[in-house]
Amino acid sequence: MRRATVALLIIFLLTLLLVPATALAKGEVIVEVISISASSGDDDDDPDSEASVDPKLSGYAGKLRSLFAYTKYEFLASGRIETAFGTPCTFQLPERFSLIVEPERLEESDGRIEMMITLVHEVEGEHEEAHRERDDGRPDSRQEIVLRTRIRLGNGGTVLLGGPPIKGGVLILALSARG
Amino acid sequence: MKMARGCRISRYLTAYADNELDERTRRKVDRHIASCDGCASELDSIRASDRIFGAAPKPAVADDRWATFRIDLSQALDEVDREVRRKRARVREARPVYGTYRRRVLATAGAFAAVVFVAVALGPLGLFDQWNRNANECVVDSIETFSAGYTPMFFTSEDPEMTVIWVFADEVEGGVDGEGPGAR
Secondary structure, eight states: OHHHHHHHHHHHHHHHHHHHHHHHHTTEEEEEEEEEEEEOOTTOOOTTSOOEEOGGGGGGHHHHHHHOOOSEEEEEEEEEEEEETTOOEEEEOSTTEEEEEEEEEEOTTTOOEEEEEEEEEEEOSSSHHHHSBOTTSSBOOEEEEEEEEEEEEOTTOEEEEEEEEETTEEEEEEEEEEO | OBOSTTOGGGGGHHHHHTTOSOHHHHHHHHHHHHHBHHHHHHHHHHHHHHHHHHHSOOOOOOHHHHHHHHHHHHHHHHHHHHHHHHHHHHHHHHSOTTOSHHHHHHHHHHHHHHHHHIIIIIGGGTTTGGGOGGGGOEEEEEEEOOSTTEEEEEEEOSSTTOEEEEEEETTSOOSGGGOOTTOO
């Protein structure tokens, strides 16, 4: 009798403590991006040999091996930004790539997060116009929108974006969002 | 004339013979006997039996026997009381910890509160996402590029948790032997 009362009291107090915390977090989205370099080395002739995956990517090793045919996956960087719906956040990626993620809304029906994703590459010196120096002395550059996509991602889910060439391989991004 | 068998009045006949009925019932029996040969005959039998037993000699019981009889009776009743108390104690011992109704109600309420707590407090934190296979599914509504030399596509694998959006670059081979993602 007394134990049950104490247990109920503890549960009630914990609920009081946690519910306001979750209420505060409502309306915000945590976006996380992991940059991966995928490559196929010249000495990896044996197609049956298992691809080497950076230990920092152990959580994705199985999926990377099953989805792609590259032989080496290296961790490059990771970023985590907490933002509000309607507010874009920018992740600076290796080799002048950047990823702009704008969570737009949380679907009431199935809890998916609708978001606009833009992958931008800052191009420098590839074209004659870009070689011209600007007035402030810095080399001129322009931004290419490599990819723009609107997705609805399950809350807490991950989507893989990849393909742009980087030094020695291609860039793969693991984008996760939780609202 | 009516017969005694089946007469409702016949059950009063013994008490009538012993003069133990109230006045109203006694008058009722009187009227019935006057018209029912069966009951009148049965009443005669009862009175005859009473006369026979009343004439028989009463058994003699010694005074000391009555004294020991009272003591024995008292002891026997005490023993019955003790046995009843022992049975009640055994029933109490056999009950589980949460055997009483109030404890069962409290335990059920506690379990329900715990479930509600887990669902309400921990659900919004996304701790249940790993149990929900659809939580990670991704729907691609639109996909485009504004750069020459890139071709964007998206792939859904058999694993509903993994969607791949891939930008094919013209100058770079993708994956092994230029097959790109999903080569396996």
